[in-house]
Amino acid sequence: MKMVTAIIKPFKLEDVKAALEAQGVNGLTVSEASGYGRQKGHTEVYRGAEYTVDLVPKVRVEVLVDDESADLVVDTIVKAAQTGRIGDGKVWVVPVEAVVRVRTGERGHDAI
């Protein structure tokens, strides 16, 4: 099993969700995140004083998948989240040792 984590632009969340649903992914976790990559932050001006805001708001999407669907899920997210401009985000995949469904106690593949 794999955990796919994607950091995306907040306004792309709906597109990513819809694309994943179309691929049969029926569960994900979303949280608000902030950070920066090569894009860096932005500048705001208050009464003439400039402030550099380093951290940009992002959305983190986490999906648990079978080993064989990991590539498809990654591709789906990348395609849906892409604008081609700087700051589109990152997607990474890590192995998962165990998964348990809390309601039934099912483990592994059945719990996904």
Place this chain on the structure above:
Amino acid sequence: METALDSGNTAWLLTSAALVLLMVPGLAFFYGGMVRSKSVLNMLMMVMGALFVVGILWVLVGYSMAFAPSYGNAGLLGNITQFAGLEGLMTNDPEAGVPAMGFVAFQAMFACITVGLIAGAVADRTKFSAWLIFAGVWAVLVYFPVAHWVFNLNPETGGWLYKLGVIDFAGGTAVHINAGAAALALAIVIGRRVGWPKTPMRPHNLTLVMIGAALLWFGWFGFNAGSQIAADNTAAVVFMNTFIATCAAGLGWLATEKIRDGHATSLGAASGVVAGLVAITPACSAVSPLGAIAIGAFAGIICALAVGLKYKFGFDDSLDVVGVHLVGGLVGTLLIGFLATEAAPAGVNGFFYGGGFDQLGKQAIGAFAVLFYSLIIAFILAVIIKKTMGFRVGSDTEISGIDKALHAESAYELGESGGGGVFAGVGHAARAKTEVK
């Protein structure tokens, strides 16, 4: 029963007093939105606390000091025992057009808002107890006497600036220059916030700032047009001048920002509104509507530039009380010397209307007498408080947030870990003081 009481004037006076009172929460919101979320409650409390303290002092000695006849007709200070406690002002005077207590109430609000204005200079870091003491003592030593100088309009027993011929209809000197100068002294004595000016200290809620500016604008009609103490032609002229100068100042500030920074901001619009209101306050009875537009536009531009001065000189006037109220007050008070017209209710010609520099000289004396008196007394008073009880909280308290340390409250419960959401109960063992059976 025979009475000279005019019910129309009395109604407008009482309404105006309530309008000026509304400026106090307006000011609190205007300031509160500009500080960081960890100290917004303290900002609201400083303004409200000043209201409580100065209101009581006004009844005890303030009204007498400001509006009783001068000691020796010198125009410096009213007889402090004349109306102390206001006992003698409760019965109807058959000769008075409006009830004395109505005027007392109206002027009480002026004292309260003036002291509240100072709080913006020392946001985020000031001990609440020390602030309340400063507020009370400054009101007694500075505001009450200066109000006597400017607002006591008796040709014999009144204030020396009034008798000199200084035009200050609603308080460019007594309110705004006065508070702005005290704010400068306080910001210097109390010192910078931890991290200023390197650390960003962004306003946490600009919608609150805009609500505050709008309430100030609304209440300001009571402040200016109410200062006529009558519902008459002058009040209407003053009303319109107050409105239009503010529009011009908003545009002036935005234009300055657009040219300098590239963006017209909402904080700039709110600040321009206040700068315009400040500048037209002394001048609203002395200029034409076009003159009001000129004063407003000038104030908007000058104040937008003046708020940068604190970075140049290195004093942390956190919410720009100096840049907006001191500078705006000076702009309005001095421009009367140029833009006053005989056609306006005050009936004096300034330089541009062929009146020479006579009025400008008087305006300058009024402006700078108040500026230096307030600056010096506020400075000495602040140093005494700093040396005895201490004026600011510890830097650990300042960094973690003054609201929690001083008031044991937080302004907002918005985050997942405290917003009444799923994490609300986690880590917050609720302790009810009274048990529910």
